[in-house]
Amino acid sequence: MNHAHHHADLTEILDLDAEILAEHTAAITAWLPLKTPPRRIVDLGCGTGAGTFALIDRFPDAHVTAVDASVAHLQRVREKACARGVEERVHTVHADLDDTAWPELGSPDLVWASASMHHMAHPDRALRAVHDVLAPDGLFAVVELAGQPRFLPENAPEDAPGLEERVHAAADRRHAGHPTHRGADWGPMLTAAGFTVEGERTVTVNIQGATSDAIGRYALGILRRVRGAAAETLSPEDLAALDRLLDSDGIMRRDDLMVRTERAVWAARR
Template sequence: MTHPAPHGTHTAHEHVHVETDLAEILDLDAEVLAEHIAAVTASLPTETDPRHIVDLGCGTGAGTLALLRRFPNSRVTAVDSAPAHLDRLRDKAVADGVDERLRIVRADLDTPTLPDLGRPELVWASASMHHMSDPDRTLRQVRELLSPGGVFLMIELAAFPRFLPPAAPADSPGLEDRCHAAIDREHAATTSHRGADWTPKLTAAGFTIESENTRTLHVPAARNPAVTRYAHTTFTGLRTRIGRLLTPEDRTALDRLLDPESPQSLRNRDDLALRTRRTTWTTRAG
């Protein structure tokens, strides 16, 4: 999945920096939620391996690689607009020995015409649809792309993941929610469809919904140490991007969380956990 920066707000150097930070976050999300991704791919309603799969907004390849593992006889076309993400995906595919079954396409999906992606039997889109300026158009494009009777699986998250208990940190309770509220205001123009009601949109685009499943995911750092790295990378990005919008008190509290020498550092906390809610729609083209 790709989370583009707001248009016109970053220099070329800053854009590369944002892409790199996001690539780290996507890799950490995939590491922490590997079991969830594997469970979703395992539930796909396919009796045989699809010949061709398309991953729209593939990011650094969490879904792409899971699909290649799940369907060893399939070929996957992975599409994204961020070169840093695609480079990481290519390296991972080579390391996994699946690069011969992978086609990588760099393209902006938020356009009136999709690139030539063939006629896949399965299209996967994880946390990418809400970034489209006209998601209804994109859903219609996916419907036209699919082979008759093909499967479209879409995953969306209601909000950014959370890591701290609601009353934390002690010197600034609710800091995490205020940080995310600030970044939501900053990105309102480019992520206005996060949390949209996707069921009627899918139906209007011509899909038959076979299942809709919302899961609340909770992964304590005590169970998976990558949660702490995920939290630190996320809060570092928040400090860089919206620190100026916080009160001096909140900036100080955030800096303490990021300071490895501070007793309040994220790395010294025993209450960190990834908390997120994700909804999966499994649909079929009529």
């Protein structure tokens, strides 16, 4: 897969993620233990803006600085801001958060990091940087997915029941030599960086999507990406079954799809 196509796929997945999980994201923003509505917000690793626009909607007086390493994602955020008529309230910053020197981010009342912290090579350094940049009494919200979402019933597909779990297990084996912080407990790391953890919760996502075109496209995009990591260690039979699901978009024609995952949330005060 060439890089541009790979990036286009990821952009669509992030947009679908924002659309499908919008209610869950809104519920997280409503739960945050804020003392006063934030006026200056930073969205770290904003992707295509799922958190940025959830926060813009939740806090009508706030301005959001959206930070990401991808120029294409930031362009998408700007396009969405213009389409929604909130371009005056959204500022984009291109930055690699693994760099030792961070860009000037002001003194935000709220920093939001959704599915971005686990990508960091030095998360302890990043946490200290967030601590230093936050306004006194400011809040830091860390949101992480518990692994990739699942879409198929356990007894599916008919020619290879349980395929989805085997595909994810194969992808996990491939990634075993590349440790990430996916699935980490951020509570102790936040405390070590000087924060007081004021709230933790797990949000269970279980969306039935029998007639949802968006869920079909989301499942197709995610499983195509997982196939890239799983192909080397999957059995030939399972790889063939997976390709039947993905070829000519067989998964899009299923009427038994759902989205099952969990999101873990930590709210920490400076």
